[in-house]
Amino acid sequence: MFFLPRLMNITVVVFSSSLVKGLAAFALALGLVGCAVSAPGHEDLAANDAANTAREAALSAATAQLLFTPPSALPWQPFALPGKRYEVFEPVAVQARPALRVRAQSSVSILRRQFEPALLAPGRLAFSWKVDALPLAADLAAADAADSPVRIVLGFEGDRSRWTPKMHRLSEMSRLLTGEELPYATLIYVWGNQEALGTVVVNPRTDRIRKLVLDSGTSQLGVWRDHVRDVQADFRQAFGEEPGPLRVVALMTDTDNTRSALTAWYGALTLEAAAPAR
Template sequence: MSFLSHPVKVAAAFFTSPLSKGFAVVALALGLVGCAAPAVEHGDVGEDLAGTEAAVTARETALSGATAKLFATPPSTLPWQPFVLPGKRYVVFEPVAVLARPSLRVKADNSVSILRRRFEPTVLAPGRLAFSWKVDALPLAADLAAADAADSPVRIVLGFEGDRSRWTPKMHRLSEMSRLLTGEELPYATLIYVWGNKEAPGTVVVNPRTDRIRKLVLDSGTSQLGLWRDHVRDVQADFRQAFGEEPGPLRVVALMTDTDNTRSALTAWYGALTLENAAPAR
């Protein structure tokens, strides 16, 4: 399957409907549902995506090679793939070297860029997660707790399975809408590591539209701009801190840089990422 998929008219129609203003667009924006990315209109993608078919193929090949070298995760039948949102400008992840340090770069500009890997089979007990990121600026006036300003220059997104009988009726309705559009339900819970503008490191921010998405702030403010930030996290401990319960199997991991709500421009870099499985695969 190509990184950039063919049009899906029903999904595009959904994203222009009033319902898309709610949590469903947030969940899909995180790239946590569906195997194929819904299509975007020509004017919605960044200039980075323009070019001949040969150029697009070359970029896809370069990105595939870079993810194979940079990212070490439990095995999956699915590769790392970009996820493009209807109505949102997408800027590609570019393989680069920063002072001989291999990384993926995103030149964000009023855009949403997602690169994800779905796990088939799921990761039964995610353990140690190590990753690095760097940014040169923060989204203007971003606020992780505000629905209309919740941009972050870098995110690591983890989507988990769980007991959906504990969901509210609203969550069940949204998950059913997702299933109809994509063939897959929403994750039971989503934990996101973020760089915030003002929130103190260690803060857990509950998504304003649903408490099944929670953000854990690792870096904050401008004092570390331009510097690589290396993090090693205990995924299960962080999930317990954020949600107050034990995590289920891990379904997806994603990188996400978004500046669309604040219409900001910045450059973000993602370095090597390693995710360990503390239990055998199914």
Template sequence: MKNRLIRALPGAVVVSLLVACAAHAPQFGEQSQASLASPSRGEGSYQQAQWRTAVDELLKTPPGGDAWQPFLLPGKRFADFELAGQSARAALSVSADGSVSILRKRFDKALPDVDRIAFSWKVDGLPDDARLGEAGKDDAPVRILLSFDGDRSKWTGRNHRMSEMSRLLTGEELPYATLMYVWANHDAPETVIVNARTDRIRKVVVESGAQQVGRWRDYQRNIREDFVRAFGEEPGPLRAVAIMTDTDNTQSSLRAWYGSMTLTVR
């Protein structure tokens, strides 16, 4: 019953919900593949420790908080994140096939002064006919998600109802605001896309179209400036960060790589 209800929950709400709820990266050879996949299938403690160490070295955040953890969404296919090397870069790779793959890190004590984020990614294709502003077509080959606290008294009744539904189904409220960096099929870079189901999720397009498919792309973003531009207010404390590849709405197949990421505070 719970699985059916979660499947019925608007996808954007679930994504935002999942989000809320580092040193020199390990080196691998060109196109090499580590034998270790994300510990989502009950692997032993030794493998889990290896995984966590490698991911912490690749995806660097301020001290504290939970370990990076894969999140398997009931009713959705999950494709494992794997440690891989691409063009002498350490990376996490995921082979999506009508699936939703999320890796998130939550902070027990929210980070009050987030500053910048640097990240890199690469894809070998885009989801078929995906449109980030359309419910039911909201797929992206790569995403970085940032979840913030804030004053929920500013919310509309609709957002309060969605948050309550989320709490009942999963035990976690909808975050006050979720900012995403995305690769879009059609929308121009720097476009801000408000989610079709809730205005508490807004996406900043940092890459668009197929021209750069197959190439590593590197970004440095000022989180505060992007949040203010997207939401029209100052960001609250940061509660969580995640990476996500999803092709479930369009039932597309593609492969994505996430290179090094560094999140800093002032």
């Protein structure tokens, strides 16, 4: 099933319904589907509100200390997908290293920043991640098993006249459902189960989403993995064209398709604008 309904507001962490639309389009492109979740009862709402306010404040402070990007009118914010279990990003310290932890349980957790205005030329991206396990039998090339314990997601603008008719239909569906079109192209850095390092995996539902494997297999479980990437060079490798402006950057941990449980940590992330051409 490729269709995904409109994202909804949640109260567990900082989340704004006005921002749902941006990455809802991105999430639609990822083709995420899953089981339904139940809403809290009325008796739980008062207690939830107090806990959620504390979580919101802690997460806001942590993102300000850990996640650095060029300026945007919009902050880092988590969001949930309808029909998906959502596990929160928790500020923690791991071996005196500040991080955001996700305890995944057959879930999809996303924390994103949308750029307004779009970042015209992304440059260097540095980040770190750590995981204690991999999703069971995950396969990045299989639509029904394409889970990954950690992802860094980049959504780009571009020349939509180059899209296939299918992509135009999907984007129009997204616009009708969410108010926003799909990103022109999405590049995702991933940790795979078995794919060779440096492999570019094309999403089975659309070739406008491509994954670049930076870590793979179990040999580095429990170890911080630090990466520094040239975003423009990686986009050229993955798509064979120049990148357009960057619309969104996101952290994403998903284990829903494989019904897996694991813990993922994200360390500091720094995204820089490319230096002006001389």
